[in-house]
Amino acid sequence: KTLGLLTTDLALHAPSQIASAVKSRAGQASASVIISMLEQHDAASCVAALQELLAQRVEGVLINVxxxxxxxQQLAAQVHPTPVLFLDVGETAGVNSLVFDARQGARLGVEHLLALGHRRIALLGGPETSVSARARFTGWVDALADANLTPCASACGDWSAASGYEKAHGLLSGAAQPPQAILVANDQMALGVMRACAEKGIAVTGQISVVGYDDTADSAWFSPPLTTVRQAFKEAGERSVDWLLNASEQDAVSQICLPVTLIERLSTA
Ligand code: IPT
Structure with a gap:
């Protein structure tokens, strides 16, 4: 069989780890994977890239955009009747999907910081154009509200370490009372946040705690090692391939939500 993977920028760690898992699982099943990468997520670019994949006679499509x-919904209709599974959509889309539980992930980060006694918590979200970034952000705000708290400051980056660095400088300056902790929507931005803290002479931990999101392969090697919300990308990639290889045209809509876990390391205290 030949499968298609339409993916967002593979220069980002999370999508590249998913693509890697998809490739190896497909290989085990003697299936090949044609990867098409998008840098723009507008409708026209998505439609054109999918058209190209379908022209190569793929028998199933994964979409991690x-x-x-x-x-x-438009793309699902375009791919029909070929089986298609979406990896980065909200549950209200009503399409076949395999996603991680963003609400749980956001809550795990907040509850960890609350248990450590932190109250002045800043948020660094991902890009507003990302449905998952918005879900994490809303999840944080809701979890803080349940504890009668509001974020002491917030900003949105673009998932890159550079944006984490730049936005952290903003979050850490100005306020009379600096944050005791920052929740960051991915590990790459958390890396930039920690660099900004180091430059400002703010000790992680001691003066501030940092929680990331993803647990991509390098996060245990940050200094200090990063506390983060783990999304098991390898398992997600494997399950997606298995789902596609077993899918048939008449199946009912399948929405799989995978749990996430908090990995406690040394960036929080
Ligand atoms: C999501 C990652 O958490 C984030 O770090 C970034 O890489 C983003 O992907 C790129 O779109 S994971 C996704 C399956 C919601």
Whole structure:
């Protein structure tokens, strides 16, 4: 069999780890994977890339691109009757999906910081164009509200370490009382945040705690090693391939939500 993977920028760690898992699982099943990478997520770019994949006679398609409901539904219709599974959509899209539980992930980070006694908590979200970034952000705000707290400061980056560095400088300056902790929507931005803290002479931990999100392969090697919300990308990639290889045209809509876990390391205290 030949499968297609339409993915967002593979220069980012999370999508590249998913693509790696997809490739190796497909290889074990003697299936090949044609990868098409998008740098723009607008409708026209998505439609054109999918058209190219379908022209190569793929027998199943995985889409790891952050998509709003309407565009996901449009693409699902375009791929029909070939089986398709979306990896970065909201549950209201009503398309076949395999996603991680963003609400649980956001809550795990907040509850960890609350248990450590922190109250002045800043948020560094991902890009507003990403459905998962918005879900994490809302999850943080809701979990803080349940503890009668509001974020002491917030900003949004673009998933890169550079944006984490830049936005952290903003979050750490100005306020009379600096944050005791920052929740960051991915590990790459958390790396930039820790660099900004080091430059400002703010000790992680001691003066501030940092929680990342993803647990990509390098996060245990940050200094200090990063506390983060683990999304098991290898398992997600494997399950996606297995799902596609077993899918048939008449199956009912399947929405799989995978749990996430908090990995406690040394960036929080
Ligand atoms: C999501 C990652 O958490 C984030 O770090 C970034 O790489 C993003 O992907 C790129 O779109 S994981 C996704 C399956 C929600």
């Amino acid at each position: 952050p998509l709003d409901d309407a565009l996901a």
